[in-house]
Amino acid sequence: MKRIYSKCLCIVILLALFGAYACKSPLGKYTSPKGYDLTKPDKFNMPSSLLEISGIAFHDSNSDTIYSIQDEEGKLFRQKWDVKEQKNMRFGSRGDYEDVSIFHDRVFILKSNGALYSFPFSEAVKEKSDVVKETKHLVPKAEYESLYADAATNKLYILCKNCPIDKKAKTVTGYILDYNPSTDSLVNSGSFKIDLKQLKAVYPKFKNDLRASAMAKNPKTNEWYIVSSVSKLLVITDDKWNVKEAHHLSSSIFNQPEGIAFDKDLNLYISNEGDELTDGNIIKFKYTPSSK
Known part of the structure; x- marks a missing residue:
């Protein structure tokens, strides 16, 4: 009986140790860009209508x-922070919409095939807009998920997720569009490339295609913040697209990162698509100047 009791006690102790180890936060191994702590998010869970937030x-x-x-769904959603109730405006039919950016009081939405939908920001409070402009064929046929509209330069940036031109080149290609507010027109004005060999140099564990899912410009440093859901990475480049940093993202915090934005206080926001077990969410990282 004593022998059985001793065995049971050992098993209980081992299970307790295993549980303690399993529950111990592994976030100490994750790094963060200067000014942010990617292990300490303020999480805002989305309603079911935004389970697949992008x-x-x-x-x-x-x-x-x-x-x-x-x-x-072809809808632009709006809500207050930490208030699940959302309102929305329909701008298009059902489709694969990936990113949104707003500047010059105009909303731009990117479809995965590279098409752009735009309309005046004043339309956002309506239930449906009848003045949506669809622009096609400004970028080559491929798969896109990342869009950034830069009000300071009147330019839109679109980054490839999966483009034929990058198949063997170990690069990620992006395209620059010039926007003319007076004529509400866009023209392709060039391209740029991110060298994945530079990414490998700063993050040796990188093995796959980047498959970028969203991008934003840090308004303080002018660095580009690029998030990849597939690679679970936050990649930071300078304003010339040279890779400076890469931070592995914890899957316990970043379920499926699909969107990124900064506010005027430099706080960083990343949206995560949900699944059968997890709500979609937006997580906020407070900017702290002293943080390193």
Whole structure:
């Protein structure tokens, strides 16, 4: 009986040790960019209508209202932080919509095939807009998920997720569009490339294609923040697209990162698509100047 009791006690102790180890936070191994702590998010769970949330954006960097899309319905959603109730405006039929950006009081939405949908920001409060402009064929046929509209330069940036041109080149290609507010027109004005060999140099564990899912420019440093859901990475480049840093993202925090944005206080927001077990969410990382 004593022998059985001793065995049971050992098993209990081992299970307790295993449980303690399993529950111990592994986040100490994750790094963060200067000014942020990617292990300490403020999480805002989405309603069921935004389970598949993708891109997020602010108007004039004001965080009082979050604008978002999800990748099945042609709707622009809006809601206050930490308030699940959302309102939305229909801009298109069902489709694979990936990112949203707002500048010059105009909303731009990127479809996965590279098509752009745009309309005046004033339309966002309506139930449906009848003045949506669809622009096609500005970028080569491929798969895209990342869009950023830069009000300072009147340019839109679109980054490839899966482009034929990058298949053997170990690069990620992006395209630059010039926007003319007076004529509400876009023209392709060039391209740029991110060298994946540079990414490998700063993050030796990198093995796969980047498969970028969202991008944003840090308004303080002018660095590009690029998030990849597939690679679970946050990649930071300088304003010339040279890779400076790469941070592995914890899957316990970043379920499926699909959107990224900064507010006027430099706080960083990343949206995560949900699944059968997890709500979609937006997580906020407070900017702390002293953080390293």
